Amino acid sequence: MTQHDSGVTFGYLDEQTKRMIRRAVLKAVAIPGYQVPFAGREMPLPYGWGTGGIQVTASIIGPDDVLKVIDQGADDTTNAVSIRRFFRRVTGVRTTEHTTEATLIQTRHRIPETPLGPDQILIYQVPIPEPLRFMEARETETRRMHALADYGVMHVKLYEDISQYGRIAKAYDYPVMVNGRYVMAPSPIPKFDNPKMHDAPFLQLFGAGREKRIYAVPPHTSVVSLDFEDHPFEVQSWDRVCDLCGADDSYLDEVVTDDAGGRLFVCSDSDYCAGRRAAGHEGPAAASAAGAALSETMTAVSREADGEGTP
Amino acid sequence: MYVAVKGGEAAIDAAHAQLADLRRGDRSVAALSLDQIRDQMALAVARVMAEGSLYDPDLAALALKQAWGDVAEAIFLVRAYRTTLPRLAATRPLDTARMVVRRRISATFKDLPGGQVLGPTFDYTHRLLDFALAAEDEPLAEPPPPAEAPLDPDMPRVTDILGADGLIEPESDPDADNPDAPVPDLTREPLTFPAGRAMRLQVLARGDEGFLLSLGYSSQRGHGGTHPFAGEIRMGEVEVEIIPEDLGFPVTIGTVTATECQMINQFQGSKTKPPQFTRGYGLVFGFNERKAMAMSLVDRALRAPDLGEPVVAPAQDEEFVLSHADVVEASGFVQHLKLPHYVDFQAELDSVRRMRRAAETGEGADS
Amino acid sequence: MDALALSSSSSAAPAPGLTDPVFDAQRLFRIALAALSRPGTVHPLPVDLDPPSPLTPWAGALALTLLDLDTPVWLDVGLDTPAVRDWLRFHAGCPLVATPEQAAFALVGRVADLDDLTRFAIGDPEYPDRSATVIAQVAGLEPGAGWTLTGPGIKGRARLSVDGLPSGFPDAWAENAALYPQGVDLFLAAPRHLAALPRSVTVEG
Numbered sequence: 001m002t003q004h005d006s007g008v009t010f011g012y013l014d015e016q017t018k019r020m021i022r023r024a025v026l027k028a029v030a031i032p033g034y035q036v037p038f039a040g041r042e043m044p045l046p047y048g049w050g051t052g053g054i055q056v057t058a059s060i061i062g063p064d065d066v067l068k069v070i071d072q073g074a075d076d077t078t079n080a081v082s083i084r085r086f087f088r089r090v091t092g093v094r095t096t097e098h099t100t101e102a103t104l105i106q107t108r109h110r111i112p113e114t115p116l117g118p119d120q121i122l123i124y125q126v127p128i129p130e131p132l133r134f135m136e137a138r139e140t141e142t143r144r145m146h147a148l149a150d151y152g153v154m155h156v157k158l159y160e161d162i163s164q165y166g167r168i169a170k171a172y173d174y175p176v177m178v179n180g181r182y183v184m185a186p187s188p189i190p191k192f193d194n195p196k197m198h199d200a201p202f203l204q205l206f207g208a209g210r211e212k213r214i215y216a217v218p219p220h221t222s223v224v225s226l227d228f229e230d231h232p233f234e235v236q237s238w239d240r241v242c243d244l245c246g247a248d249d250s251y252l253d254e255v256v257t258d259d260a261g262g263r264l265f266v267c268s269d270s271d272y273c274a275g276r277r278a279a280g281h282e283g284p285a286a287a288s289a290a291g292a293a294l295s296e297t298m299t300a301v302s303r304e305a306d307g308e309g310t311p
Numbered sequence: 312m313y314v315a316v317k318g319g320e321a322a323i324d325a326a327h328a329q330l331a332d333l334r335r336g337d338r339s340v341a342a343l344s345l346d347q348i349r350d351q352m353a354l355a356v357a358r359v360m361a362e363g364s365l366y367d368p369d370l371a372a373l374a375l376k377q378a379w380g381d382v383a384e385a386i387f388l389v390r391a392y393r394t395t396l397p398r399l400a401a402t403r404p405l406d407t408a409r410m411v412v413r414r415r416i417s418a419t420f421k422d423l424p425g426g427q428v429l430g431p432t433f434d435y436t437h438r439l440l441d442f443a444l445a446a447e448d449e450p451l452a453e454p455p456p457p458a459e460a461p462l463d464p465d466m467p468r469v470t471d472i473l474g475a476d477g478l479i480e481p482e483s484d485p486d487a488d489n490p491d492a493p494v495p496d497l498t499r500e501p502l503t504f505p506a507g508r509a510m511r512l513q514v515l516a517r518g519d520e521g522f523l524l525s526l527g528y529s530s531q532r533g534h535g536g537t538h539p540f541a542g543e544i545r546m547g548e549v550e551v552e553i554i555p556e557d558l559g560f561p562v563t564i565g566t567v568t569a570t571e572c573q574m575i576n577q578f579q580g581s582k583t584k585p586p587q588f589t590r591g592y593g594l595v596f597g598f599n600e601r602k603a604m605a606m607s608l609v610d611r612a613l614r615a616p617d618l619g620e621p622v623v624a625p626a627q628d629e630e631f632v633l634s635h636a637d638v639v640e641a642s643g644f645v646q647h648l649k650l651p652h653y654v655d656f657q658a659e660l661d662s663v664r665r666m667r668r669a670a671e672t673g674e675g676a677d678s
Numbered sequence: 679m680d681a682l683a684l685s686s687s688s689s690a691a692p693a694p695g696l697t698d699p700v701f702d703a704q705r706l707f708r709i710a711l712a713a714l715s716r717p718g719t720v721h722p723l724p725v726d727l728d729p730p731s732p733l734t735p736w737a738g739a740l741a742l743t744l745l746d747l748d749t750p751v752w753l754d755v756g757l758d759t760p761a762v763r764d765w766l767r768f769h770a771g772c773p774l775v776a777t778p779e780q781a782a783f784a785l786v787g788r789v790a791d792l793d794d795l796t797r798f799a800i801g802d803p804e805y806p807d808r809s810a811t812v813i814a815q816v817a818g819l820e821p822g823a824g825w826t827l828t829g830p831g832i833k834g835r836a837r838l839s840v841d842g843l844p845s846g847f848p849d850a851w852a853e854n855a856a857l858y859p860q861g862v863d864l865f866l867a868a869p870r871h872l873a874a875l876p877r878s879v880t881v882e883g
Contacts, residue, residue, distance in 0.1 A: 016746055019743075024807075025711065026711065031878065043391065046642070048646065072651045109654045127644070171662040181858070181859060218715045218878075221830040253653045
């Protein structure tokens with residue numbers, strides 16, 4: 001562990017704030033999927049950029065933790081780098097890009113491809129915690145619906161999709177039913193990731209800073225994506241593999257390489273992709289000029305993050 | 312040739328270096344001192360203090376300097392600093408009747424005890440650029456001559472005068488039965504609805520000036536009209552008091568400059584209850600009449616349900632107003648759209664492509 | 679921190695609290711979180727703490743981890759002593775309330791009374807989190823034996839034997855579970871071991 005910046009408290013938050021958030025986290029765990037209001041603090045990072053996840057992480061992290069931060073599945077996206085750097089500064093804890101090494105993983109929009117274990121906690125950054133918000137804008141109304149488990153508006157919305165598009169159009173932030181009681185927003189993860197939440201061996205915590213809500217899914221809890229018998233839930237699939245590592249089981253990002261229709265499809269999980277390439281796997285475009293350029297940049301950023309960063 | 316772009320720590324450091332360089336600008340121009348900002352950009356400082364919820368002109372000046380004069384960014388800096396400060400005590404309510412007034416006007420009475428005090432105001436300036444100020448050696452203006460007679464120290468509030476005759480509703484203290492009840496603190500507890508007036512006023516006091524101005528304006532144009540009269544606007548210095556636990560009596564810990572607006576609105580009454588005017592209240596740190604007046608309009612509009620009026624306009628809708636009044640929240644969430652959304656966009660792209668394929672082939676979309 | 683200095687200079691000063699309020703509280707919280715996330719698991723106390731009797735070490739440690747001036751606390755007849763009150767007020771600063779329904783946290787020493795959980799706040803339908811957390815001082819905990827637990831946090835089923843709770847407890851807990859998502863959450867604090875029952879868990883005798 002490196003020394004944290006002595007000018008700030010460990011974890012940035014004062015002890016009273018941490019206790020308030022810790023109490024909210026315990027309530028959230030006791031009522032899976034229910035959104036616990038908490039007195040979110042103003043963080044030195046902007047609302048909408050992970051302040052909820054940051055406050056949850058800051059309240060639970062300790063000197064023995066190893067932290068991984070991802071955005072879009074990648075450790076090398078700018079905001080993930082910025083948040084990782086924030087925690088290095090205010091806690092001094094070890095950070096890592098390797099999913100298997102981390103005890104805490106703060107994420108925006110993805111669940112890692114590498115399965116997590118019981119000693120890991122996944123902390124999601126959440127922009128809009130209320131799954132019913134775009135059907136009913138009023139908090140007073142959505143609270144009442146949750147209280148009564150009255151999820152009619154959600155079913156109507158999904159059914160309208162089917163009649164209009166022939167399918168449920170929701171492709172990310174796809175609503176789930178938790179422990180058979182609360183409909184919950186899984187945060188804007190692609191629905192590809194939804195099945196990873198069900199009966200997971202690890203604890204999942206969700207922090208929405210601007211909306212001031214914390215919620216949770218304990219390990220081994222039922223998380224069911226909403227669907228209809230004649231329109232069962234299905235996840236995205238590709239008829240191609242990762243162009244760099246050849247993975248056929250990971251969520252792919254599309255990279256535009258020229259203005260003549262050139263595309264690369266690569267793993268959104270940068271650690272998963274790097275691990276496969278290090279193990280000798282090679283995708284169809286790994287040797288192309290664009291593939292090599294992309295691969296090299298990812299490796300360069302990864303070297304930076306592994307060390308203390310380039311000053 | 313394709314070059315992949317990724318944002319590592321080096322890129323972030325380079326961005327910060329460029330930012331610092333541009334903030335300082337041309338090195339041959341003297342740097343701004345905090346004294347200059349605090350004293351000569353005092354209204355910007357006041358706005359940063361008000362929306363930053365922290366009365367500290369020096370820190371507000373520093374924030375403005377660091378933020379290149381971007382008021383919203385400066386407010387954010389002050390808020391992030393404020394949140395780390397300990398809470399030592401809750402002050403007693405400001406007694407604005409005892410304000411040392413620099414300006415005090417009423418639009419409802421031609422004259423009143425204490426008189427109308429025009430004081431410093433832009434109101435009657437003709438908005439002509441003063442090119443004399445552009446000269447390098449700005450001539451030092453003579454300080455204004457002292458007032459012929461000192462201001463009347465007894466300057467009762469217009470609403471108190473009306474209140475004495477029962478012509479305006481009494482100011483309702485929600486905790487009148489329990490004066491020791493803790494004041495809710497927006498920054499220490501989650502905002503839930505209905506919020507209650509104390510919490511509402513806190514949100515409005517630090518709410519975005521532009522947002523409140525537009526909402527107040529909309530209520531004047533009939534979207535939740537309240538028939539307002541500016542009963543009184545006063546600006547000056549007011550003492551801040553606390554009651555230390557070991558003393559048991561109030562002591563003054565300092566003074567703040569504040570602007571207060573008491574708006575007198577649409578009367579209400581019935582066969583059994585004689586008609587009375589109703590109140591809208593605005594109070595803001597520093598000299599800022601626009602904000603205080605807008606706040607008092609929105610406060611009154613938000614009282615609609617309490618006064619038995621139908622809620623039909625945005626300015627009357629508590630959840631809508633309070634959820635969107637904060638400049639730090641709004642700025643953050645609007646600008647978060649700059650963050651990568653590759654994954655969710657890819658999910659949408661995949662959906663749209665599948666649906667287009669299905670439409671082209673005329674097959675079921677699920678295939 | 680200050681407590682140590684004071685206790686040496688004045689016999690009336692409360693006993694010491696956590697040695698390192700920041701890092702001990704963090705560590706203890708993570709254990710409490712693990713206990714609540716995985717009902718039936720039993721966790722030893724990793725710090726030295728000697729709260730005033732009859733408060734036992736894990737219950738005291740949990741109190742100092744979770745309580746402060748924002749949490750109204752009720753002490754049952756088994757724990758309501760001047761020394762316990764002084765210790766909690768000094769280290770946690772929590773307000774102490776007269777009746778269980780006012781409490782965000784209830785510390786229960788006479789656990790034989792826990793055949794009735796209806797005295798505590800259960801939250802309301804729109805805010806089920808506005809409920810009490812009960813910290814019960816039990817005599818002993820043994821995983822893998824006793825009651826059968828099912829629910830969130832448990833793969834299949836878990837077993838937990840609790841020494842000290844009355845025979846009527848499973849019925850009282852079933853009543854609590856029937857209120858779900860309202861209801862109380864329960865920490866079971868043996869002197870040096872901790873387990874937890876969130877309201878979402880079913881207990882069969």
